[in-house]
Amino acid sequence: MLKITAGRIETHEIDNPVYRASENKQPVFVQPNVTLDDFLAHLDQHEYVQELKLPHDISSLNFTKKAFSERQWDEINVKVRGLFINMTSKQIVSRSYNKFFNIDERPETRMQHLVNHLQFPVTVYDKANGYLGTVGFNDIKDELVFTSKSYTSHVKQNHHAAWVEELFYATFDEAQVDYIKSYVRDNHVSLVFEVILPEKDPHIDHDQLILLDIVKRQLSYEKEPFAEVKRLSEQLGMRRKQQVAVFYDWTSFYKWYQSVSYDDTIKEEGYVIEDNSGFMTKLKLPYYHFWKQMRSIKQGVADKRSTQKYMQALQIAEQARFYTWLLEQDPVNVRNCSIIELRSQFEQTEAGHLNNDGINA
Structure with missing residues (x-):
């Protein structure tokens, strides 16, 4: 704990006697040519x-x-x-392959x-x-x-x-x-x-x-x-x-x-x-990450869970547009369609809006 007062900083340490002890298992190593x-x-x-x-x-x-x-x-x-x-x-x-990792997922990547x-x-x-x-x-x-x-x-x-x-x-x-x-x-x-x-x-x-x-x-x-x-x-x-x-x-x-x-x-x-x-x-890639996140939001809408946490997670305009579009859809359609199908429907709607805006302009 750090206590900061006018012109002074104090540190305080308190032992916590309640914790789960580590089992300290030793890693298992095998030779490259093991049978x-x-x-x-x-x-x-x-x-x-x-x-x-x-x-x-x-x-x-x-x-x-x-x-x-x-x-x-x-x-x-x-x-x-x-x-x-x-x-x-x-x-x-x-x-199959050995398990391999995304860039930045592990120290070696x-x-x-x-x-x-x-x-x-x-x-x-x-x-x-x-x-x-x-x-x-x-x-x-x-x-x-x-x-x-x-x-x-x-x-x-x-x-x-x-x-x-x-x-x-x-x-x-x-x-x-x-x-x-x-x-x-x-x-x-x-x-x-x-x-x-x-x-x-x-x-x-x-x-x-x-x-x-x-x-x-x-x-x-x-x-x-x-x-x-x-x-x-x-x-x-x-x-x-x-x-x-x-x-x-x-x-x-x-x-x-x-x-x-x-x-x-x-x-x-x-x-x-x-x-x-x-x-x-x-x-x-970003496109994949975006729709992976939207898949969880789609599931939340389909299950009628609280929308507050999803609103807090929306960081860019397209996320907000997709979320708003989801709320306007038939709940049965949202529940039964995959994120791929919903993405296609959403992109068609977005394209239609762009075309209409161009005609109106």
């Missing part, structure tokens, strides 16, 4: 990793909600993001760290606005494995993985499916997709799978070069992630970062940034 059995044994000591038992002897490993909320990350729980293991054969049947540690060239890829799904292979069952959000498609209570399988078979013909099956089996890889399903999980686009990367089904994270992603996508006649830019020095990269970070006219979710060593970070 899968040893790695799984380490997980028993890790409070921020959870195992979910699934059909066909498969378990998915992922970081816990507590790790996310408390921002507790280490070399183990970033590795188990989307890791699916057949516990009978002790084989990884599907694998802040600009003052990146300026000294990014290894050039640095490549920027677009980030499609969907959800992540993988296609792996289970040797014991001799079948493809479709996964998303810690589940396989065999778990019917979770729809996202089932939608990956459904869209996969709608996208590829029988010969292509057979080729993909032999490809992921023989090369011990998973195909990592961005899954776009506007009708079921609304985003901006029509139903499609976008090939992001080809990740090796092994404990240490490793993926095929982008040239192989391009080759496979062209052979299968499907979309792939797009390379936006390549930078060969810090100055050009930082100028680009500054130019896009505050540009609300770029109507994309953001970008994935990857350096020459494989280090990855991501940049979310």
